[in-house]
Amino acid sequence: MLVVISFMIYAVATPALTNRFDDGNLPTKIVEVANPQSRLPATKILLPDWNRISLSQLPGIGQSGAIDGSPYSQALGYDLSRTWNVGMTPDQYLKLGDISEAFQAEEFSLQAIALRAWPETTGDFESIDLNKIPLSEFPLIGEQTLSHLAEVVPELAQTSVKDITPVAKLLQSQGIAASNLTLAQVLTQYEVGQRKLEEIDLSQFPITAIPNVDAVQIKELSNWMNSFVKNIPGLGAVPLALMPNPITKIGNLVMRIDAVYGRAENRRNRTISGSDVQGFSVPCTQRDCAYLELDDLENAGRGERSLLEGKQWISGKYQEVEGGWGILKAVNNGREPTGRLPFGKAFKVVVMEPDETTDTVDTALFLRFCAWQMGCTPYFIGPIPFFSYKVNALMFVGNLDSQSQSSSQTTSIPTGAKTQVSSNSAENATATNQMNPCNFTSPHGSMSSQSGDEINLRSLGNAIAKIESAGSGDDKAIGVYTCADQGLNCGRALGRYQLMSYNPYAVELIVAKPGGQEFLSRVEQGYKPTEAELFQFLPTADQEQAFLADMADKIQVTQAEIDPTTGEHFTGERLIERVAQKHFGGNYSLIDGGGSDAFGRLSLKDYGKTALASYRHSHDHSQTLTCVPSGQRFAFN
Template identity: 30%
Template sequence: MNRLAATSLGVITLALTTLQASAIVDPFERPTLDNLSFGQLPATDTNGAIEIPGGPTVHWERGESPADYLPLGVIMDSLGAGDLTLNEIGDAIGISPGDYTLDDFFPVKWQTLQHLVDAVPELPNYRVADVKPIFDALGGQYADSLIVNLPTEALSQTLDVDKLVDYSIHDIPNLANTPLDHFDRAGWSEIYGIPGLEDLPLSNYPTALKQPFWAKVDIVYGDKESTRRDTITGSVQENSWSVPCEKPCAYLEMTNAHTTSGNLSKFGYHGKHYIAGDFQKVKGGWAGQESNWVGGYEPTGQLPFGDFAKVSASDLTEQKGKGQLRLNYRYCERSFGVTKACTPYGVTGGILSTPFLPFKETGIIPVMALTGAPANNGSPSKEDTADVDKTDPRKAEGGASSPISGINPPKLGSSEQGQSSTQPSPAEEEECEGPPLRPGAGYRITSGYGPRPRPCPTCSSFHKGVDIGTPMGTPLQAAQTGTIVETRVAQFNGLFVKIKACDGWTYSYLHLSEVWLKEGQKVEKGESIAKSGGVGPLAGSSTGPHLHVSTLNPSGTAVDPNGYINF
């Protein structure tokens, strides 16, 4: 289902034209990514249609907003959109779901009454006569019956699609409190088919985007170059971000970006090759038939923002020293919090690939942290200062030296391998002593890592950590020496603290009642850092006082803490 909203597209086009007309003076100034929504991403630059195995058929037209044609399945897993409810989306952007009709909420159109009974909290306990859309769908029959007691033939009915425009979303009790992935085939809906979702800032999704590093584009090379070995692109399935490129090989030669402000690279990028995704394909996708879509291959690139989107370079023009970055998405089948299969990123025809950010030589682009790179305290080496290749005639003549020109998007991004902290990694400063410590004496696991029954309406049914039964106010200690990289109150996590440790792992403690340290502070292994057991606004999505512990390995992948910390 497609939508061409001329007014909205006109506003977006005007905004992007204005941004493109003003070059960024400082080549180290980064695009603002804090408030980007899918409705504000640049319009697609292709036409086409494709059927996703096990998923929807997607149509798109040049000039459409990605929100108009991208299916919800591209963000249900990677951004946790499946855990959102219409009420949570509405609260975040200042709208009421009751102001929208059932016709505006696309997933309801293919739900049977049985699907609604299974998905919507407390709906089975209502009388048919008290839920007008269901009463009308049944032709006035079973008026005094509880919905849960309807016969099978009645529960197999669907709502009258022609009348959906006559009902408010609130006409089905608790529909607005139901997580999106509870609805059958919710991932098939376009993003704009979820009221308010196209305007929801990416920073408001349950799965946080990662903070990338930024490295400098030194030289842009076209497709007549020879084999490249010193690369910084690849894929998760290749298990490598340094996949070599065989001729023809279009690529960016990168160098370091040195500045005292922000999360810019200080080491490791000089001379590295960022291979263009429109010239090199790598293995992608996982599990099920979706993983074999278009042979199971995707554009080479990186995941600097998290697994929400893969960033690839394309349309490289050596003569002008410029190109563009694209956001490549993947469609994942997810139901009740469990992901079953995912396609490769950004497959054939641009179906899951949209323009993102144009760049020129001497500008910067988002990159992942290079593992094992030596620390230099932000001071460039002699090699690092050689930002201009004197042997390149274009550089010697001073050509192609314009800073980044193009869109300065209000918000974006995510990825599995990106660096999540603006602080230098403690792993670069010292070695760890001994294995990580458990939170403290008397702690016991009450809910393990992995699939589980959903404990509350807004809770995920896949548990990316372990819960520990603790009375409110129980002190906890740091698992390893490290740096506090984040502490705040979040909608789902409550009050939490995140530590980037000396072993390269990230330890997070959620649903706290008190935190004693601030972001940027050093913490010693075994040091008391907080108290567990948040309640009220500090609890987040919590049914009672407890401590949630999660761990990310050095590559940024969630791992069962019980296999790494000796509880």
């Protein structure tokens, strides 16, 4: 980017964009995955960073629901009845008994939790100070009898009552003055063993007021299965990769999304979706077989690729399968969305709405309730927004070998769901329209009635990327540290289009992520981010989003400006040249100027002409992202 020409970056208000990226934007990391099915080298793919994702930090659930657990309570030993509302995070409606099989969180003590929790406010690991948390925020301890506490808390029975202030307060409420006695002596001399701490106000005591209670495993406390995750201090903030039974990826298979198909499809038999009951190749033999068509990675050799080519992941929004086991199998009529378990049994990953008009697809997570050794419900609690993909994106599908064989020849069953524009798509369109003055529409038909010049943004993007990052990392490229505007804006050029780290559209996307503002502050001071950090805070999809919004904005403004070489408004190829110059030198750079960047490669004028030449060469009318400035029409197909 140009550094010798002074220019101004102006503020852009994009509240819709911020909301969109606040809702369900999960921390990610780059993982190298070896593909045993091919001779290709390890593939780099973006996966959830489970070291930074906890139950309280997962997106809110997208649909309200309830379960009547009364028929199962006696057998399970806790109350399965539950109600959850849209927007609630899993820590608010999951109990410890529900997640015992998946995470074994009951193995934790408060001490262990405090050392693993991830505070949302700092974004860094630090020990939770139990001295600052009142006992009232740990209601499970209030449910324990004095006899049970003396039994399970190390050395508590031999501790003087005066040093266990909540117990002393409880005894005082019963008219017992026993400050000089140990708890064991009190339990011997007085009939108070069945008294519980919840009989007094626990908000005035910190958790540490009961010595060594933080060392007790949760499973040693009575009725632990009935406690909500949110009622165990710090547990909701423990990263899922740090649970006693940690979440992790299962297998190594990565596939490419070749195409997406809507619910008009039927009779699909080469599937890799299903359930852990029916297997993961359940066919869709009736109607509403919306699906993703997946392919092996390219250049693996025809013989190897043929085994995986054309595999189908059926949408769980439109098809359901058999799920659940044990006494809980009957919940939700024994049905769950078809999908896969690439990250183990804690969550089921489900394809939701394959959108043929935008070549995109949303996925979601679904949960289940499991009572240890008693059974599990089907995966029916969801959807929790997960990743969104475009055609040609890489998708982690997990261990195909162990999951591909179906144990049943039965088919999936249509859910009867109706096609609708997803909330993510609607928010995306709203955000994009607010990010720039162009609108999204079809480039065919309506375009012919518009006056003005059509600029294919895909071709323009390819032309600029060829100059900026080709041969230097493409979407992983990181530029040198530089300052502009007399030192007011400092940072680095990032990604395929070398967007400056202070570009307002890039900033909006970065700061919406946990730790994003701190990341930008470090880059502003000269820090060179790693490849993993770049993909964490400005992944490829965000680079595209920011670039397209920035280009549309520049086109809209530039086409209203006067070209000094013609005395007319910028149009046609001169519009392309000037927009490219602005990308290189800033919105207020000198038209056809001779200034260059820190490397002295190209002048402003040369940059515009080079971009135009590349645009001419790469322009493909089959590409469909087009901006028509004078008509304010913008199109994705």
